[in-house]
Amino acid sequence: MATQLYSYKSTQGMHGNSALAIVIGLIVAVIFFAVSYYATLSILAGAALFIIVLLIYLAISVKVLQEWKRAPILTLGKYKGTYGPGLFFIIPLIQSMPYKFDLRTFSTVFSAEKTLTQDNVGVDVEAIMFTRIENPEFTALQVNDVDQSVSLAAQTALRDVIGKVNLSQMIVGRNEIATNVKELIDQRVTPWGVNVISVEIRDVKIPDELQDAMAKVAIASRERDARVILAESEKLAATNMVAAAQTYNSNVYAMQLRALNMLYEIGISGKNHLIFIPTESRGLGIPTPIGVLGIDKLVGLGDTGNIDSKANNSKKQAQSKQDTTAMDSNKVSQKQSQSDVQQSQNKKQKPKPTGFESAAPTTSTKPDDEANNDNDSFEV
Secondary structure, eight states: OOOOOOOOOOHHHHHHHHHHHHHHHHHHHHHHHHHHHHHHOOHHHHHHHHHHHHHHHHHHHEEEEOTTEEEEEEETTEEEEEEOSEEEEOOTTTEEOOOOEEOSOEEEEEEEEEEEOTTSOEEEEEEEEEEEESOHHHHHHHOSOHHHHHHHHHHHHHHHHHTTSOHHHHHHOHHHHHHHHHHHHHHHHGGGTEEEEEEEEEEEEOOHHHHHHHHHHHHHHHHHHHHHHHHHHHHHHHHHHHHHHHHHHHOHHHHHHHHHHHHHHHHTTSSOOOOOOOOOTTSOSOOOOHHHHOHHHHHHHSOOSOHHHHHHHHHHHHHHHHHHHHHHHHHHHHHHHHHHHHHHHHHHTOOOOOHHHHHSOOOOOOOHHHHHHHHHHHHO
């Protein structure tokens, strides 16, 4: 069962007032019938006047209200109650129904123009409010024009809240501002029997110059973030590229797999391409990209697929050169040692000098050949 949000006189009281109004109407019609009969001495004329008076009375006194409407009833200017919905009767000239209330939810658009915020910035704020009358009796007795009064109360509440916040809070915290405005409006309109369901900020307009300045600040902030992100991306890309280069350098087949992947990406592009790939002569090796060995090495080696065998051959050739050099150095050292030994032996086998020879002068510095020639001449 839905909770009843309004208060009014009971249906029995409404029906009792309607019965009283009908009885009074009948009495008035009978009086007119009697006056007409005594004046004309005709029952037909009296009956006709009776019916006419009764119909006029009922037309004036009968009231019908829809399910969502209520109406205050005044008896000789005194509040009697709030009637409705349905059919009921009032006593003409004694009771009156000055206006009706609609208990449905209504939306009210209100705004605050050129209102200064806490940081002295003039803004135009437009908001919408949803209200509903919960107590028609309070509304009938406490406020004259409920719609206008609620709208003015909402405008003043919005101005009060705007003056207590900064511009940044106005732009970012719209929900918080709407909540504060709703609470302030509730305090003002609750005695009027009105309930504020919700308040929503529709638009906040700021001066054009301030909009341009804020846009420049936002653009500068975005550019700063973009440059920082780009620098971090470049750093990460450089790190990954160095790691990839190390991987390619340590394992040549990694570069070959990368080349095959590049060929696959080129092949799925949907276009016809002619690609020359150097391969082994046997036709069984993995294609070796030109960037691995270089075009000059590819031309010199011929067999571009067997990279490990070429490297081994080069190592063997270098080793053989080192061995040959070592052998040559050993031979030279052996020859030098042999010549030293022969010279020492020649010195030992030289004849001792005689007495005659010892008397001869020994200060000659001629070479051995000249000395031999002198000896030969002396003997002759």
